[in-house]
Amino acid sequence: DVKVTQSSRYLVKRTGEKVFLECVQDMDHENMFWYRQDPGLGLRLIYFSYDVKMKEKGDIPEGYSVSREKKERFSLILESASTNQTSMYLCASSSDRGGDTEKLFFGSGTQLSVL
Amino acid sequence: AQSVTQLDSHVSVSEGTPVLLRCNYSSSYSPSLFWYVQHPNKGLQLLLKYTSAATLVKGINGFEAEFKKSETSFHLTKPSAHMSDAAEYFCVAHPLYNFNKFYFGSGTKLNVKP
Numbered sequence: 001d002v003k004v005t006q007s008s009r010y011l012v013k014r015t016g017e018k019v020f021l022e023c024v025q026d027m028d029h030e031n032m033f034w035y036r037q038d039p040g041l042g043l044r045l046i047y048f049s050y051d052v053k054m055k056e057k058g059d060i061p062e063g064y065s066v067s068r069e070k071k072e073r074f075s076l077i078l079e080s081a082s083t084n085q086t087s088m089y090l091c092a093s094s095s096d097r098g099g100d101t102e103k104l105f106f107g108s109g110t111q112l113s114v115l
Numbered sequence: 116a117q118s119v120t121q122l123d124s125h126v127s128v129s130e131g132t133p134v135l136l137r138c139n140y141s142s143s144y145s146p147s148l149f150w151y152v153q154h155p156n157k158g159l160q161l162l163l164k165y166t167s168a169a170t171l172v173k174g175i176n177g178f179e180a181e182f183k184k185s186e187t188s189f190h191l192t193k194p195s196a197h198m199s200d201a202a203e204y205f206c207v208a209h210p211l212y213n214f215n216k217f218y219f220g221s222g223t224k225l226n227v228k229p
Binding site for chain 1: 161164216219
């Protein structure tokens with residue numbers, strides 16, 4: 001069964017801390033995405049990556065950075081966490097090959113609370 | 116510009132009655148359209164997708180959606196709701212000219228009463 005795994009289900013951090021959210025996929029997918037989910041706003045794209053070491057900004061990249069050193073792993077970094085970054089973070093991946101190139105596979109999410 | 120509007124933030128139905136979740140999209144181009152479902156504490160899972168092959172699309176768990184270009188709608192329906200259908204549903208548009216861009220609606224929470 002295909003899988004996108006996010007390392008933490010819940011995280012509590014303090015304002016100003018550097019936060020790492022990790023995501024690993026086992027499907028050999030080229031594309032990986034980080035979304036933020038807030039009630040009533042749907043999902044908003046923070047960053048995506050279409051290849052190792054390649055990244056592009058999404059709609060709300062401010063305050064975030066990403067790292068993709070290996071194909072299977074995509075990390076989201078909050079350089080200095082702030083309370084307005086309290087949210088649910090969802091990682092997703094997709095393939096450029098085969099019949100499901102438009103299908104997104106999601107992890108279970110990380111609920112981050114910044115105090 | 117592209118946007119997706121889910122017309123109801125909450126829908127409540129009784130078990131065994133029909134479900135209708137409404138979605139409208141705006142686009143200069145005909146996009147691919149999807150419905151995803153998110154159960155509590157879970158990630159999003161694909162229910163169905165429309166890619167212009169047929170206007171009526173059947174998905175998993177008895178759900179289906181009809182693409183109506185004249186109304187720019189892609190409403191999700193199910194003839195008979197089950198308790199396990201209680202979840203949040205997202206309508207998503209994917210423009211063909213931008214492979215990495217997915218436009219999410221704000222979500223509709225479906226409550227199913229016994």
